[in-house]
Amino acid sequence: MMRTKPRAIVIVAALLVLSGLGSFAQAVKAASTTSAPDAVQAPGAPQGTQSGTQSTSEYSPPPGQREKAVAYSSAHYRHLAISSLWAMAVPLLILRWRLAPRYRDWAERVSSRRLVQVLLYAPPLVLTLVLMSLPFDLWDHSLERSFGLSVQGWASWFGDWMTEQVIAVILGTLLIWILYGVIRRSPRCWWFYFWLAAMPVVLAVFFAQPLVIDPLFFKFTPLATTQPMLVTKLEQVVHRGGMEIPPERMFEMNASTKLTGLNAYVTGFGASKRAVIWDTTLAKATTPEVLFVFGHEMGHYVLHHIPKEITIDALLLLGLLYVGYRVSLWMIRRWGTSWGIRGVEDWASLPVLIFVLTTLTVLATPAFNAISRHFEHEADRYGLEVVHGVIANPGKVAATFFEKSGEINLADPNPGTWVKIWFFDHPTRPERVRFAATYDPWQKGNGPKYVK
Numbered sequence: 001m002m003r004t005k006p007r008a009i010v011i012v013a014a015l016l017v018l019s020g021l022g023s024f025a026q027a028v029k030a031a032s033t034t035s036a037p038d039a040v041q042a043p044g045a046p047q048g049t050q051s052g053t054q055s056t057s058e059y060s061p062p063p064g065q066r067e068k069a070v071a072y073s074s075a076h077y078r079h080l081a082i083s084s085l086w087a088m089a090v091p092l093l094i095l096r097w098r099l100a101p102r103y104r105d106w107a108e109r110v111s112s113r114r115l116v117q118v119l120l121y122a123p124p125l126v127l128t129l130v131l132m133s134l135p136f137d138l139w140d141h142s143l144e145r146s147f148g149l150s151v152q153g154w155a156s157w158f159g160d161w162m163t164e165q166v167i168a169v170i171l172g173t174l175l176i177w178i179l180y181g182v183i184r185r186s187p188r189c190w191w192f193y194f195w196l197a198a199m200p201v202v203l204a205v206f207f208a209q210p211l212v213i214d215p216l217f218f219k220f221t222p223l224a225t226t227q228p229m230l231v232t233k234l235e236q237v238v239h240r241g242g243m244e245i246p247p248e249r250m251f252e253m254n255a256s257t258k259l260t261g262l263n264a265y266v267t268g269f270g271a272s273k274r275a276v277i278w279d280t281t282l283a284k285a286t287t288p289e290v291l292f293v294f295g296h297e298m299g300h301y302v303l304h305h306i307p308k309e310i311t312i313d314a315l316l317l318l319g320l321l322y323v324g325y326r327v328s329l330w331m332i333r334r335w336g337t338s339w340g341i342r343g344v345e346d347w348a349s350l351p352v353l354i355f356v357l358t359t360l361t362v363l364a365t366p367a368f369n370a371i372s373r374h375f376e377h378e379a380d381r382y383g384l385e386v387v388h389g390v391i392a393n394p395g396k397v398a399a400t401f402f403e404k405s406g407e408i409n410l411a412d413p414n415p416g417t418w419v420k421i422w423f424f425d426h427p428t429r430p431e432r433v434r435f436a437a438t439y440d441p442w443q444k445g446n447g448p449k450y451v452k
Contacts, residue, residue: 057399057433057434057437057438058430058433058434059402059403059406059411059413059429059430059432059433059434060403060413061403061406061407061413062407065407065410066413068147068410069406069407069410069411069412069413070412070413070414071147072143072147072149072410073410073411073412073415075143075147076143077419077423079136079139079140079143080423081422082136083133083136083140084362084365086133086136087133087358087362088355088358088359088362090129090132090133091129091351091352091354091355091358092351092355093132094125094128094129094351095335095339095351095352095355096339098339098340099125099128099351100125100339100340100341100347100348100349100350100351101339101340101341101348103120103121103124103125103347103348104117104121104346104347104348106120106121107120107121107347114177114180114181115177117347118173118176118177118180118347119173121176121347122169122172122173122176122177123169123172123173125176125350125351126168126169126172126173126176127165127169129354130165130168134161137161141154141157147410148260149259149260149261149409149410150258150259150260151256151257151258151259151260152257152258152259156258160217163216163217167213171201171205174201175198175201176350178194178197178198178201179194179198179350179353180345180347182194182197183344183345184345187344187345190325190344191318191321191322191324191325192318192321192322194321195314195317195318195321199314202310202314203269203310206268206269206306206310207268207269207270207271207272208272209267209268209272210267210268210272210273210274210276211268211272214253214267218253218254218255218257218258219253219254219257220251220252220253220254220276221251221252221254222247222248222250222251222252223247223250223251223252223277224247224248224250226252226282227252227282230282230287230290231247231250233287233290233291234250234290234291234294235247236291236390237291237294237295237298237386237387237390238298240386240387240389240390240451241295241298241302241382241386241451242451243298243301243302245275245298245301249273249274249275250274250275250277251274251275251276251277252276252277252278252279252282253276253277253278253279254279255278255279255280255281256278256279256280256283259278259280260280260408261278261280261408261409262278262280262281262284262285262405262408262409263278263280263281264276264277264278264281264293264294264296264297265297266297266300266301266305266306267306268306269306269307273301273306275294275297275298275301277290277293277294281293284404284405284408285401285404285405286397288387288391288392288394288397289397289398289400289401289404291387291390291391292383292384292387292391292394292397292398292401293383293401294383295382295383295384295385295386295387296379296380296382296383297379297383298382298383298386299378299379299380299381299382299383299386299450300375300379302382302450303375303378303379303382303450305375305378305379308375309371309372309375312371313368313371316364316367316368317361320357320360320361320364321357323360324353324356324357324360327356327360328344328349328352328353328356329344331352331356332344332349332352336349336352339352365422366421366422368425369421369422369423369424369425370421372425372426373424373425373426373427376425376426376427377427377431377435378450380398380427380432380435380436381435381439381449381450382450382451383398384398384436384439385448385449385450385451386450386451388442388448388451395436395437395438395439395440396437398436398437399433399436399437401436402429402432402433402436403433406429406433411428411429412428412429413429413430414430415428
């Protein structure tokens, strides 16, 4: 499995659901990914970890590595499942303890102005959500360290965690202000108008992520500076696809300061769109594998996956917001008095909205994952097609690469159907190896789908 969740779901459930996109949390995380194949290496670099297979159509890590991957995957799934349940439980605990009415009363005593109230109410509530989720963030980092997927020390991790919380408070306060401004003006249609109002914020975050947010956590260097010979070869792939991707949009990220896994991704859109390769990746794959990985990332770029996925997810969330509106009204009518909530327009109703929308988002996870898996599969197809004729035997190169990177990233060697549905936003590793090894439309006389 491609670990796009990177180190933890740090942005609290409020921001996840109130932003209007499940992927919003990733947008404010360090180096979150619309990921591609996991690994690459610069020309002349050492070969790195190799599986025993030179040509394979089935994912087959060696026994010791398989057992380690199974152990990590089981622990990782357990963490994700319990974290999701806890994310739903936290707002219910806040409601039971009547913390939101206390924050509201304090804000209203200080000022009658709504802007001042939100500045006093939102940060304590967001920080309460964050602190109640901290044990799961600690668990996540401990898990990554214990399996050797992270080398980041605890002091550095806490520094990143604090930075993420500052971002969470700023964005959370903005979104809460927008939300309740819309609710007060349109109590019956707020779900639609908030969706409209939140989309520009979400898009602004996606645009700013590679320029402002990611550099807070990692260093990014133009690939032309660190690997000029590699850039020359990458340009051959770009021209093969009939595209123009300037070298200044290709970057190397110093992931090795914190992580050991292998990854590459595309991020941003418009003027901020770029392809990023981790330095761990550049250290552990062959040049043909680098070109295939870049071809996959180029597929995301050429096939417009980021705007497509944002649009589809946004439409799904619009439906969830409407259902959330109906359910939250029912809950407030039934239990609002005991929770100290005056109505949906009351600041104190926020935990109800968070609970309902978080629960709906968790239940909709299979749909979001299925959309992502489709785009990732198409990017794999594009990557194989665009390097055809540029490297020898691209299917073998890709299959061997997926085998190698799967071993390093501790990919689950045999995930079940339900595990795939709930936890995989990429095709499983066995599926990717099998597809790479068997996809050959040229030999079958069918012709490629994307790169003619």
